Amino acid sequence: MSSEEPVKTICPYCGVGCGIQVKQGEEPGDVQFMPWGDAPVNEGRICIKGGAATQVVDHEDRLTDPLIKEDGEFREATWEEAYEMIVSEMSRIRDEYNPDAMGFFGSSKTMNEENYLLQKLARRYGTNNVDNCTRMCHASTVWALRTSLGAGAMTNSMEDLEEAADVFWIQGANPGEQHPIANSQYFRQAVLEGATVIQVDPHANKTTRSFKIDETDRHMHLQLKPGTDIPLLNIVIKTILERHEEEPEKGWIDEEFIEARTEGFEHLKETLEDFDKEAAAEECGVPLEDIELAAEKYAMANNSAIFTGMGMSQHTCGVDNVQNEINLALITGNLGRPGTGVNPLRGQNNVQGTCDVGAMPNVLPGYQLVDDDEARKSVEEVWGFEIPDEPGLTNVEISHEAGKSIQGLFIMGENPVMSEPDGNQVEKRLEELEFIAVQDIFMTETAKFADVILPATTWAERGGTVTNTDRRVQRMRGVDKVHENTKHDLDILMEIGSRLFEEEKFRFEDVEDVFEELRQVCPSYHGMTYDSLGEEGIHWPCYEPGDEGDLFLYEDGFETESGLGQIEGVRHQPPAEVPDEEYPLLLTTGRLEEHYNTGTMSRRSPTLNRQQPENFVDVHPTDAEHYGIEDGDMVTLKSRRGAIEVKAQVTEDTKEGVVWTTPHFAAASANRLTNDVLDDRAKIPEYKAAAAEIAITVGDGSAAEPADD
Ligand SMILES: Nc1nc2c(c(=O)[nH]1)N[C@H]1C(S)=C(S)[C@@H](COP(=O)(O)OP(=O)(O)OC[C@H]3O[C@@H](n4cnc5c(=O)[nH]c(N)nc54)[C@H](O)[C@@H]3O)O[C@H]1N2
Ligand SMILES: Nc1nc2c(c(=O)[nH]1)N[C@H]1C(S)=C(S)[C@@H](COP(=O)(O)OP(=O)(O)OC[C@H]3O[C@@H](n4cnc5c(=O)[nH]c(N)nc54)[C@H](O)[C@@H]3O)O[C@H]1N2
Ligand code: SF4
Ligand SMILES: [Mo]
Numbered sequence: 001m002s003s004e005e006p007v008k009t010i011c012p013y014c015g016v017g018c019g020i021q022v023k024q025g026e027e028p029g030d031v032q033f034m035p036w037g038d039a040p041v042n043e044g045r046i047c048i049k050g051g052a053a054t055q056v057v058d059h060e061d062r063l064t065d066p067l068i069k070e071d072g073e074f075r076e077a078t079w080e081e082a083y084e085m086i087v088s089e090m091s092r093i094r095d096e097y098n099p100d101a102m103g104f105f106g107s108s109k110t111m112n113e114e115n116y117l118l119q120k121l122a123r124r125y126g127t128n129n130v131d132n133c134t135r136m137c138h139a140s141t142v143w144a145l146r147t148s149l150g151a152g153a154m155t156n157s158m159e160d161l162e163e164a165a166d167v168f169w170i171q172g173a174n175p176g177e178q179h180p181i182a183n184s185q186y187f188r189q190a191v192l193e194g195a196t197v198i199q200v201d202p203h204a205n206k207t208t209r210s211f212k213i214d215e216t217d218r219h220m221h222l223q224l225k226p227g228t229d230i231p232l233l234n235i236v237i238k239t240i241l242e243r244h245e246e247e248p249e250k251g252w253i254d255e256e257f258i259e260a261r262t263e264g265f266e267h268l269k270e271t272l273e274d275f276d277k278e279a280a281a282e283e284c285g286v287p288l289e290d291i292e293l294a295a296e297k298y299a300m301a302n303n304s305a306i307f308t309g310m311g312m313s314q315h316t317c318g319v320d321n322v323q324n325e326i327n328l329a330l331i332t333g334n335l336g337r338p339g340t341g342v343n344p345l346r347g348q349n350n351v352q353g354t355c356d357v358g359a360m361p362n363v364l365p366g367y368q369l370v371d372d373d374e375a376r377k378s379v380e381e382v383w384g385f386e387i388p389d390e391p392g393l394t395n396v397e398i399s400h401e402a403g404k405s406i407q408g409l410f411i412m413g414e415n416p417v418m419s420e421p422d423g424n425q426v427e428k429r430l431e432e433l434e435f436i437a438v439q440d441i442f443m444t445e446t447a448k449f450a451d452v453i454l455p456a457t458t459w460a461e462r463g464g465t466v467t468n469t470d471r472r473v474q475r476m477r478g479v480d481k482v483h484e485n486t487k488h489d490l491d492i493l494m495e496i497g498s499r500l501f502e503e504e505k506f507r508f509e510d511v512e513d514v515f516e517e518l519r520q521v522c523p524s525y526h527g528m529t530y531d532s533l534g535e536e537g538i539h540w541p542c543y544e545p546g547d548e549g550d551l552f553l554y555e556d557g558f559e560t561e562s563g564l565g566q567i568e569g570v571r572h573q574p575p576a577e578v579p580d581e582e583y584p585l586l587l588t589t590g591r592l593e594e595h596y597n598t599g600t601m602s603r604r605s606p607t608l609n610r611q612q613p614e615n616f617v618d619v620h621p622t623d624a625e626h627y628g629i630e631d632g633d634m635v636t637l638k639s640r641r642g643a644i645e646v647k648a649q650v651t652e653d654t655k656e657g658v659v660w661t662t663p664h665f666a667a668a669s670a671n672r673l674t675n676d677v678l679d680d681r682a683k684i685p686e687y688k689a690a691a692a693e694i695a696i697t698v699g700d701g702s703a704a705e706p707a708d709d
Helices: 046-058 079-096 112-125 139-148 160-166 180-193 206-209 229-246 255-260 265-273 278-282 288-300 318-331 351-356 373-383 393-398 422-433 489-500 512-521 606-611 619-628
Strands: 005-011 019-024 032-034 067-070 075-076 101-105 167-171 196-199 221-222 305-307 342-344 409-412 434-442 452-455 462-467 474-475 585-589 616-617 634-638 643-650 657-660 675-680 689-696
Touching: 005 474, 019 046, 032 046, 046 606, 067 079, 079 101, 079 409, 079 434, 079 452, 079 489, 101 112, 101 393, 112 351, 112 373, 112 462, 112 489, 112 512, 139 318, 160 180, 167 180, 167 288, 180 196, 180 206, 196 206, 196 288, 229 278, 229 288, 229 318, 255 318, 265 318, 278 288, 288 318, 305 318, 318 342, 318 474, 351 462, 373 452, 373 512, 393 422, 409 643, 462 512, 616 619, 616 634, 619 643, 619 689
Parallel strands: 101 409, 167 196, 167 305, 196 221, 305 342, 409 434, 434 452, 585 657, 616 643
Antiparallel strands: 005 019, 019 032, 067 075, 067 452, 462 474, 585 689, 616 657, 634 643, 634 689
């Protein structure tokens, strides 16, 4: 077979959205990586994951044929059998119970068109129980940004941040590993030209090291105790308010901006009236003068930009955490200009797009609320059927309701057994369900619980659009299929939709045809076409053809009801579970550069897995001494929910009293331990704080008693 021209596409891992090329090799099934020299986001640069992305496309573990479970064992099935089973089970569940007895998980690893069709299918079925991994990710960030500023997305873009930001305030995010090209190509350039980095994180990592944060007086690392971000930011805000009283001529706050563009400032001041900075600094475990100095650096710079990640969002107080970042940005006028803002670096390659196209229980495409009659009607006119008018359940709620109000689950590209908190319970709940369909590229920990498994093609084998972290919609393109009997996600959904509802609303000519319908119902994508996306892509909002999109938002006003930015004071709320005698350590989790989420792809990549083949736990030297743990010892790390065995890394990277591990490894997943409690509003789980205990693992795998100190 002769090799064909390479095609330009987008890296399947993180939300930075780097352009790469893939090429059909000489042998069928051989898919090769090539750099894309003038790709719009990364200009040919690539991180270790992007470079290794094609390694898993033809991996021997790929699902190649549909599977159906019979007597507890999977057997190969035809597509016809698989479709028939799905249609008959989904129809039965709707008839025996009601449409809300089904849940649908969209996938931020798949394209906009595919998620668009999945949520349309759920709604045609009669339920708004459709969600995606954003719930476990930036749901709280999106909530706070939407209610207080207008749009649940980055306020600025990598380009303007590089050019104009003087301070990079990075709280609970690790772009050095999780968004490597954003960090090395954009932020690093600004830092080389003099910008300051303030990192607020309980753990030192490659972000710390890439900017040599600990080695200069310019940058700072505030190594706080997990779950103390509200008090830390309250110290910052109170310091700025106090200093402004003392020297208003320096403009510690931006009075004009507060007056013209915000409301709620009085509430913030009242909240902080009786706030005790000394006691709060003690609570955070960071010297007060360090936090005050960081406050000065943020407030005195021309342009300060906040970057916010999982360390902020994945808490029971996730919404309030991000609200306090918004408070800081609003009172100092750091919004609506290049180089400023509150910027969530979005996680998966298409999590922004999956949300944009409505794969969420409370919104339709373009974030139009399902309970807004007018919005719903405008979408109904295009779709030609009635949409249920009550918001549905989120994915973690769907999981909680398994076997209760939920009887069936359709999962496209998500791995909840590994990614939801308290995995042992997730497994038990999945067993309660009458029917599970999983559409994936590998046999995941979750797929093992399915009744039917549908083998999908990978990102490299198909086309569509994805939306990156700064709202840039870009086209993906694919080469030939590796396995003849796999199908594109879109084709599977079209077939299921057409069979279930015996109508033409799920028949499209091709993926572009789906995009044409999507842009009719999604106002911020309305002006885009496949042609106009070209090779550069377009940032949303793009309401009409020709709109170039905006690099930064809110230049003239906020998109709230009053047009004003919403300030609201917030108070410290400790994590739902705090250390006690039995579980005296605080466990938090985070990611590694070499691995990706539940590891289904990165663990199968030889290049990536070689770097880090197994999980570990970081233990502070003082704690290690107390427990008699040496670097490299196998230890049992346990919480009230479960236990895992991992190697201990004794390191000052973590804070005393804090143990730090990752969710990437099935054999010892952090989510055997994490606490299944949610932020009230955004319903995001508290992955970043649980009480834990540790002990050296003895011969038979049991845990030794801790040494006395
Ligand atoms: N290499 C790689 N890249 C990825 C991913 C991956 O798995 N691997 N996943 C993608 C996805 S889905 C996402 S959402 C993003 C996530 O990107 P990030 O937001 O950077 O994700 P995390 O590493 O989970 O958490 C960030 C930091 O929060 C810190 N942290 C923990 N607890 C607290 C706390 O209480 N307060 C504060 N301030 N910090 C805390 C952790 O130590 C960690 O350094 O990355 C994306 N990119
Ligand atoms: N302890 C702890 N837990 C966490 C987090 C944490 O920080 N700490 N972070 C949370 C966050 S931010 C996130 S986003 C979630 C991620 O949770 P998940 O979304 O469940 O994790 P992934 O591993 O990204 O799963 C994606 C799935 O899609 C499949 N897939 C890949 N490509 C395709 C495709 O083209 N088609 C189809 N059909 N399937 C495909 C993959 O094989 C994989 O099974 O984890 C959450 N869990
Ligand atoms: S930074 Fe993200 S998008 Fe870019 S190559 Fe790395 S994983 Fe892929
Ligand atoms: Mo995420």
